[in-house]
Amino acid sequence: MLIFENWKKVLILIVSIFAILFSLPNFVSKNSVPNFFKAGEIRLGLDLQGGSYLLLEVESDSLQTDRLNSVADELRIALRNASPRIGYKNLSVINTELTFSLIEENDVDLIKNLILNIDDSLIVDDEDFSSIQVSFSEEKITEIRDYAILQSIEIIRRRVDEVGTNEPIIQRQGDERILVQLPGLDDPERIKRLLGKTARMNFRMVNETASIDEALSGRVPPGSDLLYELDPRTGEKSLPYIIYKRIGVSGDQLVDANPSMDQYNQPVVSLRFDSTGSRKFGDLTSKNVGKRFAIVLDGEVISAPVIREAITGGSGQISGNFTFETASDLAVLLRAGALPAPLTILEERSVGPSLGKDSINAGMYAAIIAIILVIIYMLVIYGARFGVVANISLIINILLILAILGVLDATLTLPGLAGIALTIGMAVDANVLIFERIREESRSGRSNIGAIDNGFKEAFRTIVDANITTLLAAVILFQFGSGPVKGFAVTLALGVMTTMFTSLLLSRGIITIWYNRYKPNNLNI
């Protein structure tokens, strides 16, 4: 009589039933499966269901530059208002550093205090009065970067939601990267267009007194910028404007934006301001009737209409050379708000729905053919008894992998499918090891019971040793792999564990129960 504890039998039964029930939703139509087992339904990766994977980088340096620019503005005022007035020259911000020089030597601590009064997280390098450098402290830079990432994630989420894709995943990756996964997306180009815009909009007055020609030749009046309206067809800079730097009303003060048609049936974007915005917009337009103001988006002029009358109701309309599509894109951007810093797309992997479907079909056929081939081979080599045992354990093994993948809510990718196919091939290895050992033991003259018992015992060590190496490879793959490759690592690791279970417990259970019942004289292995 071979010994096999009852608790092991119970465990095998529970696990096998779990495997069958929870893998069910992947084979039959969803409605015929009780709700509870639907947890086993496997989530497909972007490469199998179609969709876009985007890795974005937040250029948080540019946020530092912005912040330093406002420090620069305050510093100019502070230096001018100091008594006695402090003379300076060449005050400018380049990337993450603000530099200026003093016209004459001055009390260093005084200057330092002036700067720290503006922001006490600034670091001042003042060894030489002819070139003073100001930058943010390490902690402040981390803080700015974290803010930029978190705020960007929020804005990306809003923009993505506006476009309406199901279950987007937006998460931070590392210090300054954001991973965006958009399953089932039809038009990745639109989302990329939306994410590629910072969407910082503001309303500024046009400087109509300055000469455009002089500005074009490089002499832009101080306090103004030379900006262009783009040609809607070519996308190139066409109409130059000189526009005051001072922001009249900023896009932060919008509460709503929608595409609509104006009286000439041209697409426009209708805006609504919050109360502060309404007041400012009212002031700006009532003081400047008859003058031009410009709507500036990310440093480009959308349009620069003449103010005909004061607009006090808190709503307005932007016209510009819009198509309905560009108008609705702009509305989306304005509703979602501006990004704190520009985003760069570092990596993109988009799969169209047709390819996803082809891949999953091909992968599934391959897996099914693999199973059939292996089953036939095992029957031929190990016969109707042990071959069947190996095949039962193979099938439960595969169902178990599927069920666990589903319950863990892991994602099945195309390489993951390959991992399953590979597991099909390697899973029988454990059984092969055991059966070969039983054969050997039996040949060396042991009784049937002794051969089976020893076969499992001796093979156990080998199976564990051999499988741990595969597990190690899978763990390393998971650690270093990205996206789909991770999916491969997951199925591979799972496969190793389920294989240990099915070979060391399930196969053994079946063989023991069979042997104890029939007590065959010949093992026929």
Place this chain on the structure above:
Amino acid sequence: MLRLISDNTTIKFIKLKALSFTFSGILSVLAILSVLFVGLNFGIDFKGGILLEVRTGNNIAISDIRSKISDLNIGEVSIQEFGVKSDYLIRVERQKGSDNAQQVAVEILKNALNKAFGKDIDYRRLEYVGPTVSKDLISDGVMAICFAIMAMLAYIWFRFELPFAIGAIIALLHDIILTLGVFSILGLEFNLSTVAAILLIIGYSMNDTVVVYDRIRENLRKFKKMELKELLDKSINETLSRTINTTITTMLALGALYLIGGQIISDFAFAMLWGIIVGTYSSIFIASTVLMFLNIRRSKESES
């Protein structure tokens, strides 16, 4: 039952060592030379660039597409048929300049294709890897492989003894070199999934090696007086049936994947198929045979 390997097989593997070492040596040198002088055909994962898979309708020929996108000024563009006749793979080299330049090129390419073919073109896949990420992917890949080798070394050392660990690592390097070599000689695309395949080959080759080593260790305890050469042969022969069976079932599964698993996965499946052949060979002819030279400690005192 069917026995592919007779129970009394006694092949003198160790005797073949001169032959097998020469064979492996020549192949390894060829592989290294090819990798050094021919190089590897890196995919966009490591080189950066754009890959676009399209399906076309209405008998659009490769030359039609080429003529529409050859003067876009986005660097070198290559087009090849991919699987079925109406599917094409368009590759664009990495753009000079920043990550942004890459996205601009994607847009230029798509605009040109849309303008020329409109509804007759379906974008099945777009992959684009910028210079920043490709650098990360290279270092991740190299690190992963190095870590895997070290982890295997540590594990075998811990479970067996140092000579076994050294033998296993020699076999492992042999497998990796030959895999790189075949990719270089055949000009197959070397990308992220190839790295995954190499890690898998490492796992499989170790798996195979460990099974033989396990038997060698067992026999070292059982037969203290047996000559090492004879003992190694005995161990390999005893596990030979298992080795062959497992190799065949794994190759059946991977063969199915290679032939019908779809275009995208076929290179991956090929790499693994190759790795399994090489890994099986090396666990017998390299990993076990080098133990002859590695001074295995054989206990004389009785111990059962």
